[in-house]
Amino acid sequence: MVSEVEEAAREKAAGAENSIPVATQDKMEPPQFLPSPGFSAWLEGTGGSLILSTYQSGRLIFLYMMEGRLHVLDRVVGTAMGLAVDDDKLWVGNREQIWKFANTGPAVVDGKGYGAVYMPRKGYFVGPCDTHDIIADVTFQGERHALVFSSTSFSCIATLDEQYNFRPLWMPDFVTALTAEDRCHLNGIGARDGRVAYATICGRYDEPMGWRAGRNGGGMVVDLESGEVVAQGLSMPHSPRWYRDRLWLLNSAAGEFGYVDPECGGFVPVADCPGFARGLTFLGDYAIIGLSQLRPNSFGKGMALHDKLAATNIQQRCGLQIIDLRTGRNAHWLTIAGPVTELYDVVFKAGIQRPYTPGFREPYMHQQRVHLPETRFEHxxxxxxxxxxxxxxxPAQPGPARAEGNGTASPMDK
Structure with missing residues (x-):
């Protein structure tokens, strides 16, 4: 008879199934993006763009409007998970690495104008961390950090280090060893007023992958300053986010979006999610939620969400769900079909409607792009x-002369 730990180890080893190799992806059909009738107009009205990470298919996806149409730019960057973006950089975390992309400013690429071009600048190899959420330019216990991340495999919150794999900053008091055993599945971290303030944990366990036994109802949210549990009884909570004087989060394995009520000390659901919710950001009166399909294994089928959707005949969806905070209703949505079945994170970049990145490909582009600081040296x-x-x-081909103005069109976005 296979134990829970052995089964968990098998499924984690089969994580290769959850991260499709680049060579395989190149031979697959591209994902399809199916917006609701008002999604494109809503996105255009925001004056910005959305960035998604897909984890399972290792993609970084930019969604933006150009000439009245929804455009998608996707790049393979490894098991893309946590995202953080500001005016001059974009951080992308994955299982074993964290990448820093620099916003090198606007440019014209293949004849099309873009408001920002993100070029890879630095990579940190953090080892078997199974990195989940990341937060940039933040303080923790009075110390400033360029980046803080959840080292889920080591059950801790950590920061980057120039010499070591990572530097641990905080660990739950019930975890007794800093070891790569994913004991409690500390996945989400959230900031408040510029400091790391909250963590989501999937179970109060101190043995290898012990949290899996409590996926339905064993999760909690911890206030990092006080050490108090501010909400419990949750099912694989993710993405704690402080917004408009409330702590919001996703009760993922129960398919719920809501907030923590400090008066009653519990979670208050606001909306149901037709998928496993991970990734949460806010824009005005709207919450933008990432949705994933459940994995077709015994662990996924054992979640309360699986039976909840089956009982109501709701099909699992991968994509985005836009909730109007004033009503709790779905305002817009985006369904993703094809090889992408999971999202991990979603962020919004205000003020940039047409972002671009070559990712780790397009070597000719990397050779051309030059981004220099302002100095006394002219360039x-x-x-x-x-x-x-x-x-x-x-190269020009010999042949009969051609009339002016008969050039070929620029290639479309990939």
């Missing part, structure tokens, strides 16, 4: 909008 790129190409121009 030819200062104050100029660079005209970039994703591939070298085709």
């Amino acid at each position: 030819p790129y200062r104050g100029k909008l660079q005209m970039l190409r994703t591939r070298p121009p085709e």
